Amino acid sequence: MRHAVWLTDLRFDFCYEDETNPDLLARYEEFLEHVLEVDPAVVLLGGDTAVSSRLAFCLKHLARVLQPRPVYFVLGNEDFWDSSIATVRREVSELCTHHAGLRYLSAATEPVALTKVIGLVGHDGWPDGRFAKNDMATSALPQDYERIGEFRAADKSGRWQLLNTLGDESAEHLRRLLSKAVERFQVVLLLTHVPPWLELAPHAMTRQYHNDHCASRSAGEAICSVMQTAPRCRLIVLCSHLHGEAEYHPLPNIVALSENPSRGYPCIMRTIDLAESYEELSKEFFA
Numbered sequence: 680m681r682h683a684v685w686l687t688d689l690r691f692d693f694c695y696e697d698e699t700n701p702d703l704l705a706r707y708e709e710f711l712e713h714v715l716e717v718d719p720a721v722v723l724l725g726g727d728t729a730v731s732s733r734l735a736f737c738l739k740h741l742a743r744v745l746q747p748r749p750v751y752f753v754l755g756n757e758d759f760w761d762s763s764i765a766t767v768r769r770e771v772s773e774l775c776t777h778h779a780g781l782r783y784l785s786a787a788t789e790p791v792a793l794t795k796v797i798g799l800v801g802h803d804g805w806p807d808g809r810f811a812k813n814d815m816a817t818s819a820l821p822q823d824y825e826r827i828g829e830f831r832a833a834d835k836s837g838r839w840q841l842l843n844t845l846g847d848e849s850a851e852h853l854r855r856l857l858s859k860a861v862e863r864f865q866v867v868l869l870l871t872h873v874p875p876w877l878e879l880a881p882h883a884m885t886r887q888y889h890n891d892h893c894a895s896r897s898a899g900e901a902i903c904s905v906m907q908t909a910p911r912c913r914l915i916v917l918c919s920h921l922h923g924e925a926e927y928h929p930l931p932n933i934v935a936l937s938e939n940p941s942r943g944y945p946c947i948m949r950t951i952d953l954a955e956s957y958e959e960l961s962k963e964f965f966a
């Protein structure tokens with residue numbers, strides 16, 4: 680049976696940076712061999728693949744090893760570290776024009792048909808700051824603020840505005856492509872790095888001051904507004920970023936999954952049967 684594998688937060692660059700740990704490279708290569716044994720038809724890559732200086736190298740390596748399987752991917756915040764969001768997105772889009780196996784979902788203008796009944800959409804996503812409870816939220820300084828050009832150049836209110844803008848941009852992309860996808864497919868997979876709902880970050884909910892970096896309210900609202908209009912279509916949302924395992928059903932026709940990838944110990948998050956029937960896939964995720 681054809682299936683997709685979902686991988687995320689690989690931080691593949693670790694094995695090239697840490698010379699004190701040669702086993703790490705072997706572990707990553709063994710992991711890729713394992714993926715080849717599983718023999719997926721499609722690979723879904725959920726972001727935080729490598730910091731910007733190693734990103735192109737790692738994406739090309741993945742595409743080369745996994746070929747001819749298409750690698751559909753989004754970027755995570757750590758992929759932008761030591762560069763800027765605009766630069767990395769531009770470079771990655773350019774890279775995809777030279778490597779047919781690499782497909783950047785944030786740059787897609789149409790949903791992808793995985794089968795006749797299963798579609799795929801995605802976007803990097805960004806925590807939009809709208810889950811923050813108070814102004815204390817901006818006092819937390821994650822590495823993003825120091826290592827991503829757009830944030831480094833902004834003051835406190837500018838950073839806040841940027842969180843909102845990036846969240847809105849992502850929500851708009853998802854709204855546009857998901858609206859098309861629900862017209863064409865019975866089941867849609869949505870790949871994103873940042874959780875669209877805070878319920879996917881249970882550990883973060885107890886630390887309200889970090890909420891601005893956890894999830895994207897605008898993306899969650901956009902997704903729900905589309906799925907409310909298509910009750911017969913089912914949506915499976917795959918995200919990570921917070922390294923916490925959770926499942927959430929914001930609507931009866933949506934299941935959202937967050938996983939807990941372990942740094943330096945890459946593994947397959949999920950294997951998803953690309954069943955030809957709506958019923959088969961629904962049974963697995965909407966029991």
Ligand SMILES: [Fe+2]
Pocket residue numbers: 727755756757872920921
């Ligand atoms: Fe992340």
